[in-house]
Each structure stands twice: as C-alpha cells, then as structure tokens.
Amino acid sequence: MKTILVPLDHTAAAEYTLAYANKLAVRWPAEIVLLYCHPGAGPGQPPTNLPEQEQRLRSLVERLRYQQLTRQDGRRIRYHYRVLAGCLHDHARAEAARCAADLVVMGLEHVDCNRQAPPGNHAAAITELVSCPVLVVPPGRRPLPNRLALAADFTSLGLNVLPRLSALREAFPAPLDLVQFYSPAQRPQRRQLKQALNQAAAQLTWSLITPHLLEDDAPLEGGSEFCARTQTQLLIIAPGSAGQLLQYFDRCYTTTRAYHTQIPVLVLRAAERPAATEACCEKCAERLAPPSARRLLPDYAAMHWA
Structure with missing residues (x-):
C-alpha cells in the first residue's frame, strides 16, 4: 500500500x-x-x-x-x-x-x-x-492531470531520479512530455542533448512519451510557456539546488500568476547536494582553489652564453 x-x-x-x-x-x-x-x-x-x-x-x-x-x-x-x-x-x-x-x-x-x-x-x-x-x-480546485511535462537537464540528471519518477506512473497515468532546453551557445551540442533526451525516455515506463528539444536561453520562462501552450496540468522538475527550486516560486512569478505557479509542481530531488566549502581567510582560499598551471620561465643560469 x-x-x-x-x-x-x-x-x-x-x-x-x-x-x-x-x-x-x-x-x-x-x-x-x-x-x-x-x-x-x-x-x-x-x-x-x-x-x-x-x-x-x-x-x-x-x-x-x-x-x-x-x-x-x-x-x-x-x-x-x-x-x-x-x-x-x-x-x-x-x-x-x-x-x-x-x-x-x-x-x-x-x-x-x-x-x-x-x-x-x-x-x-x-x-x-x-x-x-x-x-x-x-490554491484552487482542480482535477488530476491528464497531461504531464518533465522539464530538466537530462545530461546531468541523477541516475536515481528516473526510477523514482517511474514509481509514480500509476498515480499519474497520462501522456508525458520530456522537455530539454538549450541556449544558443549550446547548438553544437544538440546531438548529445538529443541522445540524453532519448535515453531518458527509454528508461521511463509511461506508455506515451514525447521528447522535445527546444532552444531558449531562459529555461524557466520557456518551461512555463511550454506548459501553457500544451495545457499541461502537472509540471515535474528536478532542480539541482534549493536556490534553483526557489526560482520557480519567485515573487515575480507568483505576482504575475505565471502558468507554472497555477498548476501542481512535482519536485524530484536530483541528488544529495554537497555542502558548500567556504574559506575563512585568503590563505585557506588559496589552498582550496584548484591548482593553476605553472608558468614555465627560462632558466637563464643554465644557458651557455657566448
């Protein structure tokens, strides 16, 4: 049960x-x-x-x-x-x-x-x-959804997310749209993005899945517009951080009644998020910073001068 x-x-x-x-x-x-x-x-x-x-x-x-x-x-x-x-x-x-x-x-x-x-x-x-x-x-009375949309970055989605979502298929047996947004700078990576999108669709157990690869440099606004255009009744997200999740419910979206704030949102925890490491002083910041490439200078003492 x-x-x-x-x-x-x-x-x-x-x-x-x-x-x-x-x-x-x-x-x-x-x-x-x-x-x-x-x-x-x-x-x-x-x-x-x-x-x-x-x-x-x-x-x-x-x-x-x-x-x-x-x-x-x-x-x-x-x-x-x-x-x-x-x-x-x-x-x-x-x-x-x-x-x-x-x-x-x-x-x-x-x-x-x-x-x-x-x-x-x-x-x-x-x-x-x-x-x-x-x-x-x-707030508001609404029926159970007859159309779902999963908006995520499928290239970095955790391996535990999709099985956890498939466990909810009986609760939400409706057509599922997979939405992957990419920026204009990512156009050369369209093939890799499409492969990740298709691999995710193959792992899910919904009977009707439609992948969408869309160009938009503002994925949150683009996802809301996609849901409004397709009349999606349940938006599924897998944010990578609490700050990213808060962006979905930002005051500017709730005040303007953006579409994604007017429908239920199913939040999947993408992964265990590592705690941020802060430096207490400049020396600790130097120690925690990634190593930089050493600058090779000529050894003038070892050269034979004529």
Missing part, C-alpha cells in the same frame, strides 16, 4: 491540498497520513490543545471526503493522524521516514510556526529534508 504524507495548516488553502490528495489516494491507491504541527508550544513547554487540533483535522476529513468523493471512494481511503508540537521543519524528516512516505503533498502557501513566507519557500525547505518526491499544490 502506498503512503501519502500530507502536512496541513488551518488555512483555507489546506482544503484544496487535502482535496487533491484524496483524489490521488483513490486513483493510486494509497493511504493518507495527515500531519499538523501546532506552533503554540515553545521549546521546553508541554504541548497544549493537541487533542483539539486532531479533532479539527478529523472534522475536515469527514467533511471533504463525502462532499468531494463518492461514498464508496470516501470509505476506501485510510487516514492516519499525527499532531505534534513545534514546526513542520523540525518533524518532516522523521515523520516521512516513520510512515515510509512515497509522496509528500503540501500546499504552495503552507504556513509554518505562524510565519507567512513567500509562496513555495516552505515547500523548498521540506524538499531538502525528505528523500521522497514533494507535490506542491497551489
């Missing part, structure tokens, strides 16, 4: 997150673990009102699954409740490991510890903490 971990807050947008997870749980099928982290208790203080918070979750579940789903589908989903004191960031890794989550479904504007962060910031932080894919759902 698959397991979906759904972190919730008590905002109105949480209903859209749970409604999407319900539909996904029926299709896959999967059980749902609801996680709410109550920010009222500080460090060293006993948790308060946790039973009341769990009752609020149960009321939300009972209301949504019978309003949104048929009675048969609503009864089919198994729910588990986890109400903890503290911040989601403090518990996400342990809870995902405890329930062996196959997928985390969370809202784009999730509120943690009573702090309202820019859209996507909490999702980017949770992606760094858990090893399973994270599905970021923006």
Whole structure:
C-alpha cells in the first residue's frame, strides 16, 4: 500500500491540498497520513490543545471526503493522524521516514510556526529534508492531470531520479512530455542533448512519451510557456539546488500568476547536494582553489652564453 504524507495548516488553502490528495489516494491507491504541527508550544513547554487540533483535522476529513468523493471512494481511503508540537521543519524528516512516505503533498502557501513566507519557500525547505518526491499544490480546485511535462537537464540528471519518477506512473497515468532546453551557445551540442533526451525516455515506463528539444536561453520562462501552450496540468522538475527550486516560486512569478505557479509542481530531488566549502581567510582560499598551471620561465643560469 502506498503512503501519502500530507502536512496541513488551518488555512483555507489546506482544503484544496487535502482535496487533491484524496483524489490521488483513490486513483493510486494509497493511504493518507495527515500531519499538523501546532506552533503554540515553545521549546521546553508541554504541548497544549493537541487533542483539539486532531479533532479539527478529523472534522475536515469527514467533511471533504463525502462532499468531494463518492461514498464508496470516501470509505476506501485510510487516514492516519499525527499532531505534534513545534514546526513542520523540525518533524518532516522523521515523520516521512516513520510512515515510509512515497509522496509528500503540501500546499504552495503552507504556513509554518505562524510565519507567512513567500509562496513555495516552505515547500523548498521540506524538499531538502525528505528523500521522497514533494507535490506542491497551489490554491484552487482542480482535477488530476491528464497531461504531464518533465522539464530538466537530462545530461546531468541523477541516475536515481528516473526510477523514482517511474514509481509514480500509476498515480499519474497520462501522456508525458520530456522537455530539454538549450541556449544558443549550446547548438553544437544538440546531438548529445538529443541522445540524453532519448535515453531518458527509454528508461521511463509511461506508455506515451514525447521528447522535445527546444532552444531558449531562459529555461524557466520557456518551461512555463511550454506548459501553457500544451495545457499541461502537472509540471515535474528536478532542480539541482534549493536556490534553483526557489526560482520557480519567485515573487515575480507568483505576482504575475505565471502558468507554472497555477498548476501542481512535482519536485524530484536530483541528488544529495554537497555542502558548500567556504574559506575563512585568503590563505585557506588559496589552498582550496584548484591548482593553476605553472608558468614555465627560462632558466637563464643554465644557458651557455657566448
């Protein structure tokens, strides 16, 4: 049985997150673990009102699954409740490991510890903490996707990413577009890019896969325009860093309602990211810098002068 971990807050947008997870749980099928982290208790203080918070979750579940789903589908989903004191960031890794989550479904504007962060910031932080894919759902009611797009740099994509994506095929059985962007300076490498794109398509288990090799010096904007043109309903990305992930949810895109911020985004962790090595002084910077080629000077003392 698959397991979906759904972190919730008590905002109105949480209903859209749970409604999407319900539909996904029926299709896959999967059980749902609801996680709410109550920010009222500080460090060293006993948790308060946790039973009341769990009752609020149960009321939300009972209301949504019978309003949104048929009675048969609503009864089919198994729910588990986890109400903890503290911040989601403090518990996400342990809870995902405890329930062996196959997928985390969370809202784009999730509120943690009573702090309202820019859209996507909490999702980017949770992606760094858990090893399973994270599905970021923006506010609004929407059906499960009937068209998917995977936008990535397939020449540097980790070997563990594609098998992890194939494990979700039953949850998202829809046509899949593979999109590789390249800059004008990469035109001589078009053949290598095309080979990497075709190799990725051969490793995936979707029945209908269409590769696209597109020239664009701004891959993020190009990917959003591609999704809008093809009416993609789920964008899959594999960013190489947390900073690159945050670019997808940058304030300029959420303010202008860019297309990719209006559809669910499935984030695949590309690889374990090495910690950056910083130098504390100029001597350490010299030691950590890559060795440069030695400059060969003529040895005038060894020459015989007439």
